[in-house]
Amino acid sequence: MTGADASTEANAPTDPNDWDHHWDAYGEAAEGNPANLYRRGMILKLLGNPPAGSTVLDIGSGQGEFALSFQRAFPDLTVWGVEYSASGVERSRELAAAEGLKAQFRQVDLLQPTQLAQGQEPASYALCSEVLEHVDDPTTLIRNARALLAPGCHLVVTVPGGPRSAFDHHIGHYQHFDAKKLRTVLTDAGYTVQRVMRAGFPFFNLYKLAVIARGRKLIEDVERRGPDERTIPGESAMKAFFGFGFRHSLDDFPIGWQMVAIATVPPEAPETT
Template sequence: MSNTEARDDWDRHWSEYGESYERNPAQEFRRRLITGLLTSPGPLVRVADIGSGQGEMLAALADRYPEAALLGLEYSAFGTQVGARRVPRGLFLQRDLMVEANPPEGYRAWATHAICSEVLEHVDQPEALLRHAAEFLAPGCRLVVTVPGGPMSAFDRHIGHRRHFTPDALRTVLAGAGFEVESAVGDGFPFFNLYRCVILLRGTSLVADISDERAQPSRTARAAMSAFKLLLRLPTVSTRGWQTVAVARLPDRGADG
């Protein structure tokens, strides 16, 4: 298996790293950020998670919004299966959105709200993925996108990051995929940036630790994760954060004429 094939093997990715992702304090930070932006105009009705992983985001929404209909779109068969077990009332579909969408009956132009969190950095043509995903989205659908900003770590490269995004770069990608961009900013300063600096400083040692199936987090690592969970709940103080986030809308092309 080549290095490129290994870093894009998402069944292996979720089976090996899924538990580590769930312990990651940045995941909770992103879930709060996404939920706030997704729900600010009004209640959720039908939500699609583009690149749903193991269903953590939809599980959080299922608990908080029991009336919302939920759809997960995921490249990995393993992730799709775990998501379906985690959120039994949701529908999880295995899809390669770089190739096609193929919405089942009743799910074309379905979602009133959508999420695409920490996905676009893993693909060479993010506009293509978003254009295919848009087949599941209703006109006017509110989309919240998160991608990493700031420097790329050894672990980021190991798990297949092609690039990190400035707010302007993310805005350009969304506009190129046909979305109207409401906002694009860098969130999380200063504590998310500090968290990312720790990841950067750990370098390849973090890759080795997470790849060791027998390893358990050290007392120091557990203390650091607990501290960052608390710090990442504090308000951000500027738009210089390394968590790039955008809110966009799928326009109603029929209304244009």
């Protein structure tokens, strides 16, 4: 990771209003993004098949895309999403209600200490996907999330690696990660890290290089997208190509740019007499 990758972005979202704008402006672009679909498939595989009745938590649930897809796949689970943006929570609840899904969402600032909501059970399975790069103190965020997790909870974390594009800067990536940094963040937050993978080679890397090559033109195209426009120029072809390619990407390779960690919450220490 270069020094530039570790620097703080002045335009990164820093309060709920910023994040409301983020999801209002870019939520449409995130839906159907081939990289998001690739991550979703990987997370589903790594979380496995939770037993019926288990509680699953999406840490930084955005507009509920993953939490709702997980609830569709496993209707007998209890799915919660916690999100900083009021707009993201509102949209998630609207989508859940429209489909009759029981997934629940709440607004939480995980940079501050938190606790379980009334009726919320600690999660035995959790994910935190593409969240930690958006804050300057990822260790505090993921440490505070432990208040919502049960001892032994199985956690999957994804963060971007490799260089930051102009679009990454624009949407508030404070930093990108390498395997060592991701492991350190989770360990310092009190988790037991089982494995860190450098996933996505070669197609995730190629996808990121394509985003880098487009530079600020991609930002302009996304922001110019009309309310009834589902795609921007060249988007359909790019989605088709990378949607195919991602299925053939490697789960772990030394130069993969999609960082994925599997960790657990340590068991509670036995009481002493």
